[in-house]
Every structure is written in structure tokens, then in C-alpha cells.
Amino acid sequence: MPPLELAVVLPTFNERQNVRPVLDRLEKTLRDIAYEVIFVDDNSPDGTADEVRSIALSNSRIRVIQRIGRRGLASACVEGMMASPAPYVAIMDADLQHDETVLP
Ligand SMILES: Nc1nc2c(ncn2[C@@H]2O[C@H](COP(=O)(O)OP(=O)(O)O)[C@@H](O)[C@H]2O)c(=O)[nH]1
């Protein structure tokens, strides 16, 4: 594997239905970049973290930090950033609101 270039951190709360779509979009646009995706989920009742794990099982680019008994967008972002060795980090909403094609 080439060295990681980019970590995309996706803070989530109840984004289960957006997990696959956002990953599909990132895969298309980051074709030539060695990237990983870190979801930081605050134990969403809709099972967002389980959805990520089911995909991560067969895709080592993807992982989830599931925080129990905690909430907070800013601390979720920091925790995701600190969990990656990548030299570049991007934070995005998981709700498909941000244009991922600007990342490259
Ligand atoms: N981990 C975590 N993620 C959050 C929290 N609140 C919001 N998010 C996520 O952070 C991103 C931004 O939140 P969003 O509600 O879209 O904010 P808005 O776009 O400013 O209305 C989304 O991916 C949310 O799922 C939180 O307390 N913890």
C-alpha cells in the first residue's frame, strides 16, 4: 500500500442512509489519492456505526470511532483527526451537503 495522503473525517449523528452514498462519492473523486475515511459517530440510534462497520469489514480504507455517552461535533472532528497518521485531513458533513469534488 502507498503511504496515506489524506484522511477524510466524517462526524455523524443519525446519518445511516448517507453512509454508502458519501463513500461512493469519495471513491469516485479520490481515485488517484491514498485516502482513508474515519467516521466519528456518537452512538446514533439509527445504527450509523453498524452500517459503517458492515462496509469496513471488506474495505480497509474505512473505519468508525463510536463514542458512547458523548455528544459534540467539534470534539468528534478533533478525535477523528487525531486518530489518523495522514499528513492531510479533511472534515466533511456526512449529509451530502459538501462538494467532495473539491478535495483533490
Ligand atoms: N459525532 C457527531 N456528529 C455530529 C453531531 N452533531 C452533528 N453531527 C454531524 O456533523 C455533521 C454536521 O451536522 P449538520 O447537522 O449537517 O450541521 P449543519 O449542516 O450545520 O446543519 C453531520 O454529518 C452530522 O451528522 C454530534 O453531536 N456528534
Ligand SMILES: [Mg+2]
Ligand atoms: Mg450539514
